[in-house]
Amino acid sequence: MNRFAELHDQRTTAETQLTALTTTQPAAADPAILDEIPYAGDLLPALPPQLKARLFAAFDLHILWNKPGNQAAIHIEITDATLQALPAILNPDQPGYHDTAAPEAADAAGSTAAVGSLTQSPIGR
Numbered sequence: 048m049n050r051f052a053e054l055h056d057q058r059t060t061a062e063t064q065l066t067a068l069t070t071t072q073p074a075a076a077d078p079a080i081l082d083e084i085p086y087a088g089d090l091l092p093a094l095p096p097q098l099k100a101r102l103f104a105a106f107d108l109h110i111l112w113n114k115p116g117n118q119a120a121i122h123i124e125i126t127d128a129t130l131q132a133l134p135a136i137l138n139p140d141q142p143g144y145h146d147t148a149a150p151e152a153a154d155a156a157g158s159t160a161a162v163g164s165l166t167q168s169p170i171g172r
Contacts, residue, residue, distance in 0.1 A: 078130060080134060081125070081130070083133070083137065084133075087102070098136060102136050105132040105133060105136060106124065107123060107124040107129075108121070108122075108123050109121070110122075
């Protein structure tokens with residue numbers, strides 16, 4: 048009789064653990080964060096390099112540069128992991144994130160030093 052009671056307790060414990068595991072699922076990422084991505088373009092030049100690297104890694108960013116053709120092919124991939132990482136990366140309360148800092152001084156062409164190389168015309172032949 049004791050063995051039967053022991054087996055019953057083991058089964059009850061296993062069922063309780065199984066129920067806890069199946070009810071504890073990670074929260075789904077909120078796709079509404081994608082609506083915030085256009086605002087990141089304003090903040091990107093001021094982000095510290097570590098946060099830029101985390102942002103690019105979250106999007107699995109790949110850039111293929113064709114220098115002779117003066118072309119760039121950009122590929123990003125948005126997954127659940129991307130959606131889960133974005134709130135932490137774009138959180139303005141973290142150290143090094145200065146979304147209210149004074150904008151960088153613009154040069155004569157109107158571009159900032161951080162993105163100036165991206166806005167220059169190609170060198171003619």
